[in-house]
Amino acid sequence: MTQRSARVTMPGAGAFEQVGRMTTLAWQVLRAIPRRPFQLREYIEQSWFFASVTILPTALVAIPFGAVIALQLGSLTQQIGAQSFTGAASALALVQQASPLITALLVAGAGGSAVCADIGARQIREEIDAMRVLGVNPIQRLIVPRVLAAMTVAVLLNGLVSVVGVLGGYFFNVVMQGGTPGAYLASFNALAQLPDLWVSEFKAVLYGFVAGIVAAYRGLNPAGGPKGVGDAVNQAVVISFLLLFLINVVITAIYLQVVPPKAL
Secondary structure, eight states, rough: OOOOOOOOOTTHHHHHHHHHHHHHHHHHHHTTTTTSSHHHEEEEHHHHHHHHHHHHHHHHHHHHHHHHHHHHHHHHHHHTTTTHHHHHHHHHIIIIIHHHHHHHHHHIIIIHHHHHHHHHHHHHHHHHHHHHHHTTOOOOIIIIIHHHHHHHOOOOHHHHHHHHHHHHHHHIIIIIIIHHHHHHHHHHHOOHHHHHHHHHHHHHHHHHHHHHHHHHHHSSSOOSHHHHHHHHHHHHHHOOOHHHHHHHHHHHHHHHHOOOOOOO
C-alpha cells in the first residue's frame, strides 16, 4: 500500500523565501566589500553613472518639495500665530524626512533600474554563469561596486537636496509669504541640532544600500528572456520604494525616542 504525500504550501511562503534570499545577498555583499582586489575603476564608473542620471532630477525635485513644505507650514504657522518657527519646521522636515526620501527614490528609480537591467541582461546571456566557471566572484566583481556607488551618490545627493530644499523654502517663505529672513534663520538655529544631519545621512546610506541590493537581486533572478528582465526592473523599483518607506518609519520612530529634542 502506498501513500501519496501532499505538499502543503503556506500562504506567503514565496515572499518569505524572497526576503531570505535578498538578505543572504546583502550579507554576501557586506562580506565581499573588504576583500581584495577591490574594483576601483568599476566603482568610479558606476558612481559617475549614478550621479549623471540623478543630479539634475534631484535638484529639480528638491525645489518644489521645499516650496510646498514652506508654503504649507507658513500658512499653518500664520493661523496659529507661530510664524517665527516656520524656518525651523520646514528645514527640519526637509533635512530629516524629505531629503533622504527624495534621494532614495531617485537613486532607486533612475540608477537602480539601470543596474537591474544591466545585471539582468548579463544573467540571461549567461555571463554571470561564465564568470563563476572562470573562478570570478560576480558579487565582488559586479554587485559590490554598484552597491557602494549607490550608497556614495545617495549621501552626496542628500546633502544637495538639503541645501537646495532649504534655500527654496527660504525663498518662498520670505518672498512669497512675507516672512522675516532673520526669524527664518534664527528659528532653524534654535531648534536644529547636529544629530538631525547625522540621521539624515545615515538614512541616505541605508537607502542607497537597500536600493542597490534590491536592484542587484532582481537582476540576478529574472524570469527569463527580455520580458523577464523588464518585469524584474519594474519589481525592483516597486520593492525598493516599499522597503524605503518602511525603513524610514522605523528609523524615524527610533530617532524620536532616542534623541531628545533641542530645548529652546
